[in-house]
Amino acid sequence: MAAPDVQAIAHLLELSLDPRQNKQAEAAIALESQKPGFSLTLLQIVASQTAPSTIRLASTLYFKNFIRRNWTDEDGNHKLPEDEVVAIKRELIGLMTSVPSNMQAQLGEAVSVIADSDFWERWDTLVDDLISRLTPDNATVNNGVLQVAHSIFKRWRPLFRSDALFTEINHVLSKFSTPFLTLMENTNSVIAKSQDNPAALKEAFTTWNLIMKLFYDLSCQDLPPVFEENLHGISSLLHKYLQYDNPALHTDDESESGVLEYVKAGIFEGLILYVQKYEDAFGPELGLFINSSWEFLTTVGLETKYDILVSRALQFLTSVARIPKHAQAFEQVLPDVIEKVILPNLSLRESDIELFEDEPIEFIRRDLEGSDSDTRRRAATDFLRQLMAQFETLVTNVVTTYLNHYLQNYASDRKNNWKSKDTAVYLFSAIAATGTATTTQGVMSINPNVSILDFFQNNIAEDLTTEGIEPILKVDAIKFVYIFRSQLTTQYWHLSFPLLVKHLGSNNYVVYTYSAIAVERALFMTDENRQPIIPKADVVGLSKDLLQHLFALIQKDSAPEKIQENEFLMKCVMRVLIFIRDGVLPITDLVLANFINITKVIRHNPSNPRFQYYHFEGIGALVRYAATSQHEKLEKALYEPFVAIVQEDIQEFIPYVFQLFAALLEANPSGTLSDYNKTLVTPILIPTLWESKGNAPALVRLLTSIISRGAEGIIQNNQLEPILGIFQKLISTKTHEALSFELIETVITSLPLTALEPYFVTILQLMLTRLSNSKTEVFSQRFITFYHFISAREDKGLGTDFFIKVTDQIQNDVFKPIYLTIILPDTQKLTRPFDRKTAVVSFTKTISDSQAFVDRYPKGWGLTCQKLLQLLINPPVPPTVDVILDQDIDDLSFGVGFTQLNTCKKTPKDPFPEIVDVKKWVGEYLKRADGRHNGRISQFVQERLSSETKQALLAYMQG
Numbered sequence: 001m002a003a004p005d006v007q008a009i010a011h012l013l014e015l016s017l018d019p020r021q022n023k024q025a026e027a028a029i030a031l032e033s034q035k036p037g038f039s040l041t042l043l044q045i046v047a048s049q050t051a052p053s054t055i056r057l058a059s060t061l062y063f064k065n066f067i068r069r070n071w072t073d074e075d076g077n078h079k080l081p082e083d084e085v086v087a088i089k090r091e092l093i094g095l096m097t098s099v100p101s102n103m104q105a106q107l108g109e110a111v112s113v114i115a116d117s118d119f120w121e122r123w124d125t126l127v128d129d130l131i132s133r134l135t136p137d138n139a140t141v142n143n144g145v146l147q148v149a150h151s152i153f154k155r156w157r158p159l160f161r162s163d164a165l166f167t168e169i170n171h172v173l174s175k176f177s178t179p180f181l182t183l184m185e186n187t188n189s190v191i192a193k194s195q196d197n198p199a200a201l202k203e204a205f206t207t208w209n210l211i212m213k214l215f216y217d218l219s220c221q222d223l224p225p226v227f228e229e230n231l232h233g234i235s236s237l238l239h240k241y242l243q244y245d246n247p248a249l250h251t252d253d254e255s256e257s258g259v260l261e262y263v264k265a266g267i268f269e270g271l272i273l274y275v276q277k278y279e280d281a282f283g284p285e286l287g288l289f290i291n292s293s294w295e296f297l298t299t300v301g302l303e304t305k306y307d308i309l310v311s312r313a314l315q316f317l318t319s320v321a322r323i324p325k326h327a328q329a330f331e332q333v334l335p336d337v338i339e340k341v342i343l344p345n346l347s348l349r350e351s352d353i354e355l356f357e358d359e360p361i362e363f364i365r366r367d368l369e370g371s372d373s374d375t376r377r378r379a380a381t382d383f384l385r386q387l388m389a390q391f392e393t394l395v396t397n398v399v400t401t402y403l404n405h406y407l408q409n410y411a412s413d414r415k416n417n418w419k420s421k422d423t424a425v426y427l428f429s430a431i432a433a434t435g436t437a438t439t440t441q442g443v444m445s446i447n448p449n450v451s452i453l454d455f456f457q458n459n460i461a462e463d464l465t466t467e468g469i470e471p472i473l474k475v476d477a478i479k480f481v482y483i484f485r486s487q488l489t490t491q492y493w494h495l496s497f498p499l500l501v502k503h504l505g506s507n508n509y510v511v512y513t514y515s516a517i518a519v520e521r522a523l524f525m526t527d528e529n530r531q532p533i534i535p536k537a538d539v540v541g542l543s544k545d546l547l548q549h550l551f552a553l554i555q556k557d558s559a560p561e562k563i564q565e566n567e568f569l570m571k572c573v574m575r576v577l578i579f580i581r582d583g584v585l586p587i588t589d590l591v592l593a594n595f596i597n598i599t600k601v602i603r604h605n606p607s608n609p610r611f612q613y614y615h616f617e618g619i620g621a622l623v624r625y626a627a628t629s630q631h632e633k634l635e636k637a638l639y640e641p642f643v644a645i646v647q648e649d650i651q652e653f654i655p656y657v658f659q660l661f662a663a664l665l666e667a668n669p670s671g672t673l674s675d676y677n678k679t680l681v682t683p684i685l686i687p688t689l690w691e692s693k694g695n696a697p698a699l700v701r702l703l704t705s706i707i708s709r710g711a712e713g714i715i716q717n718n719q720l721e722p723i724l725g726i727f728q729k730l731i732s733t734k735t736h737e738a739l740s741f742e743l744i745e746t747v748i749t750s751l752p753l754t755a756l757e758p759y760f761v762t763i764l765q766l767m768l769t770r771l772s773n774s775k776t777e778v779f780s781q782r783f784i785t786f787y788h789f790i791s792a793r794e795d796k797g798l799g800t801d802f803f804i805k806v807t808d809q810i811q812n813d814v815f816k817p818i819y820l821t822i823i824l825p826d827t828q829k830l831t832r833p834f835d836r837k838t839a840v841v842s843f844t845k846t847i848s849d850s851q852a853f854v855d856r857y858p859k860g861w862g863l864t865c866q867k868l869l870q871l872l873i874n875p876p877v878p879p880t881v882d883v884i885l886d887q888d889i890d891d892l893s894f895g896v897g898f899t900q901l902n903t904c905k906k907t908p909k910d911p912f913p914e915i916v917d918v919k920k921w922v923g924e925y926l927k928r929a930d931g932r933h934n935g936r937i938s939q940f941v942q943e944r945l946s947s948e949t950k951q952a953l954l955a956y957m958q959g
Contacts, residue, residue, distance in 0.1 A: 003037040010045050013058040029062065036081060039066055043091050046103060053100070060099075060106040067110040072117045074734050075774065089114070093129055097144030101206075104144060108151035115152040120171050126152070127175045134179055136186045139203035146210035149176070153217035161221065169221055177218065177226040181234075184211055188237060198248035205249060205259040208241065212266030216273060223278045235285040238267050242292055254303040255351070261309045268293075268312035275319045286320065290329060293317055297341045304351045307376055314345065314379035321386040331391060338384070338398055345380035346430070347423050348472070352377075356472060360509035361565055367479075368517065381430045388431055388447070396431055396449040403427045407459065418470040421459075425476040428455055429483060440524065442485040452487040456480065464499045471508040478503060478511070482518040485525060493533050497522055501542065504549055512553060516572040523579040532579070539576065540583035544590065547576055551594040560601050564608040571614045577621035578903060588626045592637055595619050599641045599653075606652040613899055616656035620903035623660060627667035632674075635664050639676045646683065651692060655898050658684075658698035663904035665705045673710040681706055681713070685722045693735060694897040700730070700739045701906060704746040711750040723747060724759055731766050734776055741782040745789055753797045760806045768810060771822070780826060785835045787823050788842035789911070800842070800850040819860060824867055836871060837918060838911055843868040844922050848929035848937060862944040868922070869952050875918045923956035930957070 009032060015025035032038060045051055045059040067088075070079050078085050092114075096107050119126060133145045153172065159165055187207050194200040215234075218224055227234060242264055249260040257265075271289055274282040293313045300306050321327045330337055355363045366375060388395040406424035410417045432452060435445030446452060463469055463477035481488065481496055488496065500522065503515035525533045539546075554569050556562075577584055577591070584591060598615060606612060619638075627634050642657045665677055683689070684699055684706075703723070707714060714720055723743070730740035744763060748756060767783055791800045807815045827839050843864050846853055853861045915921045930937040938957075941950055 004032045004035045004041045006041055006044050008032070009038075009041050010051060010055055010059075013045070013055050013062065014052075017054060017058060033066060033070075037084060039063060039070075039080065039084060040087055040091070042066065043088070043095060046099060046107070047091075047095055056099075057103060057106070060103045064106045064110040064113075067113050071113055076117055089118075089123060089126075093126075093133070093145075093148055096148045097133060097141045099144075101143070101147075104147045108147050111148055111151040112155060116155065119152055120168050124171075127172055131175060131179045134183055137190050139190070139200070139207050142183065142187075142207050143203070143210060146207065146214060150210060150213045150217060153214060156217060157220045159221070165221065169218075173218065173224050173226070177224050180211075180214065180218070181226065181230060183207075184234070184237060187211060188240075195246065201246065201248050202259055205263055209259055209263050209266055212263060212270055215270050216266070219270070219273060219278075223281060228281055231281060231285065235282075235288070238270065239288055239292065242267050242289070242296075251305060254305055257305045257308055261305060265309045265312040268309070268316045271316050272312075272319045275316070275323070279323060283326075286326065289316070290320060290326075294341070297345075302344070302349055304349075308374050310345060310376050311374045311379035314341075314376070314383045317341075318379070318383045318386045321383065321390060324390065327387075327390045330387060331394070334387065334391065334394060335398055337387070338395075338402065342380045342384050343402065343423070345376035346384075346426060348419050353472070356510060360513070363510060364513055364517075364568070377426070381426075384430050385434075388434070392434075392447065393449060396447060399427055399431050400450075414469075418473055421473055422470075422476055425459065425473075425480060428459075429480065433483070437483060442483050442487075442521070444486055446487060452484050453489070453492070456484070456488070456492065461495075464496065464503075471506075471511050474503065474506070474508070474511050475514050478514040478518050482514070482521060485518075485521055490527065490533055493522065497534050497538075501546060504546070504553070513566060513568050516550065516553075517568050520568070520572040520575040523575045534579075536579065536583070540580045543576060543580050543583060544587045547573060547587065547591060547594075550576070551598075554598065555594075555601075558601065560603075560605040561607045563598060564602050564606070564611040567608055567611040567614055570611050570618065574614045574618040574621060574903070577618055577625070581625045584622060584625050585629065588622070588630055588633070591622055592634065595622065596637060596641050599645075603641075603645055603648065603650050603653060606650060609652065612652060612656070616653075616660065617901055617903050619660055620663060620901040623663045623667060624904045627664055628669055631664070631668050635668075635674060635676055638664065651694070654692070655694045655698040656901060658695065658702045659901050660904065662698070662702040662705045662906070663901075665702070665709065666906065668709075671709060673706065673713065677706060678710070678713065681710070681717070681719060685719060685726070687725075687729075690726060690729060696730065696736050696739055697898045697900070700743050704743060707746050708750045711752075715751065715755050720747075720751065720755060720759075724763070727763070728766060731770060734774070734779075737770070737776065737779045738782050741786050745786065748790070748793075748798075749796075761809045764806050765810050768807075768814070768818075771818075780822060781830060784823055784826055785830065785832075785838065787818075788827070788835070788839040791842035792838050792845060792911075794845055794849060800846045801852050804852045804856075816857065816860075819857075820863075824863055827867060828870055832908070834908055834910055837915070840868065840871050840875070840918055840922065841912055841915070843871065844925050847940075848926060848933075854936070858944065861940060862946075862949070865941075865945055865953055866949055869949065872919055872922065872956075919956065920959070923959045926953075926957045 009029070012025050012029050012032070015021045016029065018025075042059045042063040046056050046063065048056065051059075073079055080088075092107065092111060096104055096111070099107065115123065115126075130145050130149055133141060135141050156165065156169060187204055190204045191201065191208070194204055219227060244260070246260070249258055251258040275286065279286075293316055297310065297313055297317075300310060321330060352363075355366075384395070384399070403424050406420040406427070410421040410424065414421075428450070432447050432450045432455070433443040433445070434447050435443065437443045460477045460480045463473050464481070478500065481500065485493075497519070500515050500518045504512050504519070506512045506515065522534055523532070523539065527533055550569055550573050554563055554566065554573075595615070595618065599619075602612070602615070623634060638660065642661060645653045645657050661677075661680065665673075668674065680702070684703060689695055690699060703726070707723070714723070724747075727740050727744050727747070730736040730743065767786070770779055771783060787803060790798045790803045793799065804815045807818070827843075830836050830839060847861055847864050847868065853864065926937055941953055941957075945953065
């Protein structure tokens, strides 16, 4: 296959930037990407000085994504030809030193992917290559080198300590740390020489910004010896640039941080690390920085461009306050600290009010999700709480004084002094909570020196009931209920809940969104008896109006991105449906119509993964509670929009759609395949649909649901071999190995043995190849389960002897080592109750009915008895089916991939529902088998078992 043509690829990249031609161009690029040398062609375009910057940047992005998908396989082997791998590594570093910063950042991510698999053993020249390119004063080249280094070394930050990790870090430090310190000194000299040259100064500060990132990277796991030896000199430099100022580095825009702010924020980040991890070495240097931070925080302006810097400075003081001996420095000056540092940064600013009014969804996310960790308010609150952890009573008393002052100020002029009330509520919340708030229960641990209920009664309740107050105060009141929800009694909740529902009718975006957030959490909460704190009948009664209103809010603006903007509203819809359960039946048409309308609109531009997830969870809840009684209606209504999603290849939605198709099919009380389902079989067997990793789990669920209901049609339409082809593809990858067993077990359960017999040798051959070449713990467990599944099903013409007969065709007597080294020793490790139950049945039938264990494997008979008795010590108990299915879903990761829907999750199926008491069944089965085989089992018990095992087994047979 010829290498891609540079001009042709550049032209396709240009077309991909045009929304009208985007899809076709991307499809054409995907075809080109299969040709050898595609990645190097992209790098040629990136390097081209004549190509437009938009095309160069597009090429950089395609290169990054190509490397992500194609660098290595699951086992870490390179997927690209070795000469292409070598060329990429060779070209990339030089390129990083010559392209603009926005391209550097994208190439840096590609470097990070490569380093993940190759650094350092398969790329041991990299550090030397980087060092050789560093210069005394060429900032452009240095910045490229440092960007590469940061792309690689930042990977260490979240990792757990391990020998391999420290071997890699020591490899880097042995070569890089001394040149790095030299670069610090050189950059310091360049800055000194560039005082009157703004362009050179900015470049040098960009270098210093990268130096601070690398200072953190290199120190994140352990204190580098070279840094420890030079700690005083490094500290002097850090302190110098923490105090540094030059008007040439100031930004004109009050809201835009400049490189000077980022450098200082990076210094604080490094200081926080050193205080938290290396205080014993760094302690003597601390005093200087505490004083500088204090001075800075009492003089800095309120402009938003300083926010990141102020929040980092406060985080630094917070980390200092965590250490008792350093915290003492604050004790004597606590009133000053609270007045001059905490209160100014905790108070509402004009920029906050502008955000509230102009970008309400951004205000909510910052306020609620902790994405405000770089805001002054959050950082000041954390500092205050840390001081309170050290001096609880003292801080509470000082803050209470200010709090009362703010409340009195508000009372004197409620219209003009409403910000004082906001500060008071915020201050109270800051000192009232002593632990971290949880997503499920809110604040659980409370400062004993304050009363939540008194404050609620005296200051919050009125803002929940009063009309015409400032919207921000209304939000404060709703948020107070949300944060301290676990502290409110049932009586307070019964009063508050109708008010929260009422505020959904507000015309203010933030007010109605916060109401939805609080309503959703209220419906999630239960009392000590696991009963909902809000009576179900109350919510069912108002569910029609509530859902209608929520859907109206979601669809207020019909643009796809606006409908998806507010995931909190859709999460509330989902929670209402989970809460009312079959209470949805009278309003199914209303809910269904809204879901379908939203689906049809947002499929044109999927833009908010959280919204999409809650949306499909909501449909899942509707299917779960309405499909059994209104199956035909749901299937007919959802078929068209769901099929459109598959046909248009909306990758973000497809895994959800297949799960919902499966849930609808499983809910069909007739147990047959409708015409709609029959039309799905051919499309879901198309191999390309299985290429996306995110599709496979949902497709397997749908396919297994179809097979178990439509086996006859699969045989008639010659679809068995394509299905077995899918099994072969799934079993070859570690990601999908468990799914392969799910699929093949359904096939064997559902189809007649005569249709499958020609394929059994190949099926087992694939499994044994994986077992010998690349066994994983998951694969081993699923293989053991599969063996027991076959062994336990004599009623289907299978059984132990059938399994042995098939394995003999692969290799004579290969069963013996498999049984002795894998099945017998590891069956006890099976964790799923139904797998353990199947293993009990399998072992029981083996010692009862297997001829091979009579003739070929007499020792195996006794060993099997022992393992059976071990399983029966803790007999498998069927899992309790969670009928509520109220898992919280705040911590999921989203994106194109597979996210399981909890509301319509497939429930485990008991393979032997007729066996209720496992121990009793074993005894009765052995007794009957003994009769069938003319006392053979009793004879083997006497001949082949130890006295202890003999007694135990006879106890079951005689019991």
